[in-house]
Amino acid sequence: DVKVTQSSRYLVKRTGEKVFLECVQDMDHENMFWYRQDPGLGLRLIYFSYDVKMKEKGDIPEGYSVSREKKERFSLILESASTNQTSMYLCASIEQWGIDSNQPQHFGDGTRLSIL
Amino acid sequence: KQEVTQIPAALSVPEGENLVLNCSFTDSAIYNLQWFRQDPGKGLTSLLLIQSSQREQTSGRLNASLDKSSGRSTLYIAASQPGDSATYLCAVSPKRNNAGNMLTFGGGTRLMVKP
Numbered sequence: 001d002v003k004v005t006q007s008s009r010y011l012v013k014r015t016g017e018k019v020f021l022e023c024v025q026d027m028d029h030e031n032m033f034w035y036r037q038d039p040g041l042g043l044r045l046i047y048f049s050y051d052v053k054m055k056e057k058g059d060i061p062e063g064y065s066v067s068r069e070k071k072e073r074f075s076l077i078l079e080s081a082s083t084n085q086t087s088m089y090l091c092a093s094i095e096q097w098g099i100d101s102n103q104p105q106h107f108g109d110g111t112r113l114s115i116l
Numbered sequence: 117k118q119e120v121t122q123i124p125a126a127l128s129v130p131e132g133e134n135l136v137l138n139c140s141f142t143d144s145a146i147y148n149l150q151w152f153r154q155d156p157g158k159g160l161t162s163l164l165l166i167q168s169s170q171r172e173q174t175s176g177r178l179n180a181s182l183d184k185s186s187g188r189s190t191l192y193i194a195a196s197q198p199g200d201s202a203t204y205l206c207a208v209s210p211k212r213n214n215a216g217n218m219l220t221f222g223g224g225t226r227l228m229v230k231p
Binding site for chain 1: 147148150152157158159160161162165167205207217218219221222223224
């Protein structure tokens with residue numbers, strides 16, 4: 001079974017801090033994603049990566065950056081945390097990129113981040 | 117822009133009932149539609165994936181249908197059990213500006229099955 005592991009289940013940080021959320025997958029997947037989930041807004045894509053050192057903006061990239069130095073690890077960075085970034089953050093991965101890849105995304109258990 | 121809507125937002129049923137969850141999307145140009153389950157405080161678990169050329173998929177007590185032309189999908193749960201209580205999310209993979217792996221999610225239906 002694919003395992004997607006997020007380093008923290010709960011995290012509390014202060015405004016202005018630089019925050020790192022880490023995600024690791026163990027199945028050599030090419031593609032990895034970061035979402036945030038908020039009540040009433042659902043899941044929204046922040047960034048995704050289709051290869052090492054490659055990244056693309058999703059729907060709501062403002063205030064975030066990402067890093068993918070190794071295939072198995074995808075990091076989400078809040079450059080200067082703000083209270084409106086309090087949310088549930090979910091990481092996902094999928095094996096292939098392309099229209100023939102009718103495969104489900106595999107999700108981690110999420111990190112509930114609170115910015116005080 | 118693709119929008120995905122799920123109705124109802126919440127549903128409470130007695131154990132044993134058959135039930136239907138609804139999902140609608142505005143742009144029929146999709147690669148696939150997926151149904152996920154989310155337990156409280158957890159990530160998402162994939163239940164069923166229907167490719168755009170398919171009409172339905174089945175897994176155990178779950179059956180998902182897809183009517184791409186009308187922009188609708190349903191998730192049918194037979195003989196519901198308390199363990200089915202969770203939030204169910206549908207997501208589409210829109211074709212526009214997307215090689216196939218990006219998803220647009222609905223807001224989810226929160227299901228409670230009472231013993």
